[in-house]
Amino acid sequence: MKVHFALPLCLFTALLTVALSTGSVLFFMLALLVLLAVLSGLLSVLWAAATLTVTAELADRTLRRGDQTRLRLTARHRCLLPIAPLQLVLSSPASARREIRLRDIPGRLQTLNMPIHAAHVGVYTTGIESCAVEDLLGIFSKTLRPEAAHFELVVLPRTFDTEPLTLTPGDPGSEIMARATEDLSAPSDVRAYQPGDAMKKIHWKLSLRRGEPTVRKFDEPILQDVLVLMDCSRPPSWGHPQAEADLRDCLLETAASVYTDQMRAGHPVRLPLSGSHPVELERAMGLPIALENLARVDFSESDRFERVLSLESRRLRKVGCTVVIAARLTSAMVDIMIRMRRMGPAIRLYLITFAPDDANVAPLAARLRRSGVEVTCVSPEASA
Secondary structure, eight states, X not given: OEEXXXXXXXXXXXXXXXXXXXOOHHHHHHHHHHHHHHHHHHHHHHHHHHHOEEEEEESOSEEETTOEXXXXXXXXXXXXXOOOOOEEEEEOXXXXXXXXXXXXXXXXXXXXXXXXXXXXXEEEEEEEEEEEEEOTTSSEEEEEOOTTOEEEEEEEOOOOOOOOOOBTTTBOHHHHHHHHHTOTTOEEEEEEOOTTOOGGGBOHHHHHHHTSOEEEEEOOOOOOEEEEEEOOSOOOOXXXXXXXXXHHXXXXXXXXXXXXXXXXXXXXXXXXXOSSSOEEEEGGGOHHHHHHHHHTOOOOXXXXXXXXXXXXXXXXXXXXXXXXXXXXXXXXXXXXXXXXXXXXXXXXXXXXXXXXTOTTTHHHHHHHHHTTOEEEEXXXXXXX
């Protein structure tokens, strides 16, 4: 409880001193009124705080960037003495702290619906942080922290269509699948004939022995992996407050789009994420869990992205295509990506930048293209 007691104490002392010095009943009554005002203020704050009930309900706990949800706030106290309007401190994705005042309606339930706009990808805490009860004179104040009145809000990245990837040695995975299913050199089992089976798959000797058509079964072809590497370090600053947040959104949404498209295409895909909570996303996780893990990336990785590329280049034996997503491009990164391309897998770079024609970036991008690396520039402003 916070007490601003100096002014009423000085006033009460002055009036009481004058009353005792002069014997005036008027000054004594005034001093008594000041004392009663202070005591009633204290009683009103204690009464209201003891009977106060504050709750919050969030309509959606998970939503996409750009969507909206609603936070429903309710407050009620049973104090019959007048108090100042309740002051609530709220947290939301748009602002870390926001203060609002409710009307004081003793004995009635007050409800407030607040829209919450998910402006950026990430995980946020939203709801009521604290509630302050004050008397009318502002002498006493008690701050309460309601339990179960704040929530975790997960803002998922939006996705867009990406260009189909080309798997080394330049054949789409569907064509590799089609040719592999026609490979009759590695039968794994047999089964009964079904209408539509190719005649060349029939096992004639076994069919004569069993007295019914029997066809060979073949091992399912294994498609080459798609490896997605995203720079999880803090994006560069472009001189305005929203630049870093926009770059983060674009990095995450590009990674989510590539990952989603490869999941739909049926390709094995891996997406290692570093930082304070490292995790490697893979097809078995499912798309909802993968998108949530992307939303939780905090871009706290301290290692340079060049080191990440160098480490991952040692695991390229089953990789048919590597997708690199970064908001910066350096000579060291270019050297490593060219070396990875020479090792076999196709490479595609998504460069997230506000200035694709920058004099420091264009020569590096041209060098990558000459070495057979696809380079695609993505503007954060286009995805906003």
